Amino acid sequence: MNTVKYNRLPRPTFRWMKVNELEIDSLREEAVQGMRPQERHEGDVSVTFYTGNRITDLGDFEGANTEALQQTLSDSSSGCAVEIGPHAQGVVWLTYTLTETAPQLTGQLKIKAGAGSHLQIFLDFEGGAEHGAVNLLDYIETEEQAVVKISKVQLHTQNVRHIEHRYAKAGEKSTIDYVTAELGAKTAIIYYKTDLTGTEAVFNSHSMYLGNNDQIFDFSYWVPTQGAATNTDILTTGALLDTSKKYFRGTIDFLRGGKKAVGSESDICILLSPNVHSISVPLLLCKEDDVVGNHASSAGQIDKDKLFYLMSRGFNEAGAQLIIVESNIRPVIDRLGDADLENKTLQAVREKMQFCQKKGDCHAKCTQRFPHLN
Numbered sequence: 001m002n003t004v005k006y007n008r009l010p011r012p013t014f015r016w017m018k019v020n021e022l023e024i025d026s027l028r029e030e031a032v033q034g035m036r037p038q039e040r041h042e043g044d045v046s047v048t049f050y051t052g053n054r055i056t057d058l059g060d061f062e063g064a065n066t067e068a069l070q071q072t073l074s075d076s077s078s079g080c081a082v083e084i085g086p087h088a089q090g091v092v093w094l095t096y097t098l099t100e101t102a103p104q105l106t107g108q109l110k111i112k113a114g115a116g117s118h119l120q121i122f123l124d125f126e127g128g129a130e131h132g133a134v135n136l137l138d139y140i141e142t143e144e145q146a147v148v149k150i151s152k153v154q155l156h157t158q159n160v161r162h163i164e165h166r167y168a169k170a171g172e173k174s175t176i177d178y179v180t181a182e183l184g185a186k187t188a189i190i191y192y193k194t195d196l197t198g199t200e201a202v203f204n205s206h207s208m209y210l211g212n213n214d215q216i217f218d219f220s221y222w223v224p225t226q227g228a229a230t231n232t233d234i235l236t237t238g239a240l241l242d243t244s245k246k247y248f249r250g251t252i253d254f255l256r257g258g259k260k261a262v263g264s265e266s267d268i269c270i271l272l273s274p275n276v277h278s279i280s281v282p283l284l285l286c287k288e289d290d291v292v293g294n295h296a297s298s299a300g301q302i303d304k305d306k307l308f309y310l311m312s313r314g315f316n317e318a319g320a321q322l323i324i325v326e327s328n329i330r331p332v333i334d335r336l337g338d339a340d341l342e343n344k345t346l347q348a349v350r351e352k353m354q355f356c357q358k359k360g361d362c363h364a365k366c367t368q369r370f371p372h373l374n
Contacts, residue, residue, distance in 0.1 A: 002026045006064045006163070006189045007220035010251050011285060019281050022218045022247055024187060027161050028131050035078045035105050038095040045090025045119065050079040055110055055139045063137070063165035064191035064220070071106055072137035072165065078107030082121060086114035086143070093338075095124040096134065098160060103129030109138045113146035113174075121150045122338050125184070128157025134185075138166040142174035144198070149177040151336045153345050156184035158213060163189045172198035172227070179335045180207040181345045182238075183352065187216040194223050196230040196258075207236045208332040210325070210349055211244030211276070220249040221265070225258045225291075232263035237332060239325045240269060240276035247279045252293060254286040264294040270325060271301050322353045 008021040041047050053073045063069030084090050096105060113119050125134065134156070142148055156162055162185040168176045182188045194203045209217045223232050236248050252263035269278040282295035302324050310320035326349065333349075336342050 004065060004067075006068075007191050007218050007247070007249060009249055009281065009283070010222045010253070011283065013281075019249070019279055022189065022216070024216070027133055035096065035102050035107070037078070037080065038097070039080075039093065041090060041092040043090030044088040045082065045084045045092060047092055048081045050081060051077055052079065053108070054079060054081060055108055055137065058139070058167060061167045061193055063167075064163055064189050068135050068163055069137065069165050072108055072135055075106050076108050078105055079110070080108070081110045082119070083112045084114055084117045084119045087116040088114065089118045091120045091122075093122045093124070095126070098127040098129050098132045098134070098156065100129045103131060104133040106135045107137070109136060111138070111140045111148060113142045113148050115143040115171075116145045118147045119149070120337060121148070122341060123150065123152040124341065125152070125154040125156055125162065128160045128184075130159055132156065132160035134160065134162045134164070136164050138164060140166075140168040140176055142169070142176060143171045144173055146171060146174045147177070148175070149179070149337065151179045151338065151341065153181045153336065153341050154184050154188060155344070155348055158184065158186045158215060160185045161187045161189075164191070166190065166192045168194040168203070170194060170196050170198055170201035170203060173200045174198060175202040175204070178205040178207070179332060179337070180205070181333060181336065182207065182209040182217055183345065183348050185215070187218070189218045190220070192221045196223060196225045196227050196232065196261075198227045200229045201227050202231045204233045205235070206332045206335055208329040209236070209238035209246060210329070210352055211238070211246060212241040212352060213244065214242070215244040216247075217245070218247040222251045222253065223263065224253045224255055225261045225263060226255040227258060227261070229260040230258060231261070232265075234265040235332070236266075237268040237328055238270070239272055239328070240278060241272045243273070243275045245277040248297070249281045249283075250295070251283045251285060254284070254288045254291045254293065256287050258288050259290045261288070262292045266295070267297045268328065269299040270328060271299060272321065272325075318354070322350065325349075325353065
């Protein structure tokens, strides 16, 4: 089978390290169906649906993969445009569901926020199908002092490849805030590029994941920082079970003109099996002085002292592990901003942990109870 590469580092390092990109088998393409997500909204915000391409100003953005990105531009069957005017407020809920009759989705999400506006968007991805796939391009543009927050929960079945290309242009003193919960899909590939060209622009991204079986999560960030006094805060945190894998590639690029910019990136991974694989590449590139950059990465097993302490308080080992994992990812879940999505995510985490703990000795019972995790 042919292979395809995703999420290539903008400044590649030595090939022998095998961290420059994710290389996996190509996906068998099914007929792409037009899929209009379930939608509701509140406030003074416009939501329209379209087919074809309405995103033309991507510059040098190449997405997670140039061919996959081009497909979202030339073959999009599900487009959604969200616009909010100056000084307005609005909330939008979008639910994308894969089914056997619509197994693959290629689409666009175009977001424009006027000056001084405040927009919250909730994205819910669910369902699945054999050879299921999502290939979505997100385009976000904010004017001065606008605030856009995107909260995403992804709970596809584990036979789906989920790809999201996220490109954002932040205006002066505007804020772009992502909160992401990745739990489903066989392979979840997220690529972020946020151009911080406006003075005092802010980019935040907080992501959590929980992998089991042979799941793969790949997070890649590229943040060119050219505006003065900008702020970047990136966090990914989660846990891996069985033979799952996680990749983190974070590049904060301090360009000339970005004086007094601040950027931080952190990647935290709890290893719950000796067969999991966690790769972390936090990079800071700098062509400007008078900036502050911080990066950190940690991966390791659960601290035995913590485990012993919890078990001495009456919890069994599985329960103690769940408490430790949940305490690590709960701050991200609590930032989603929607009670239903938060509860849905938390329940999925708990079921997934219980399933993984039990499947060794009562696999049939667990698959009957949690069929979507099989």
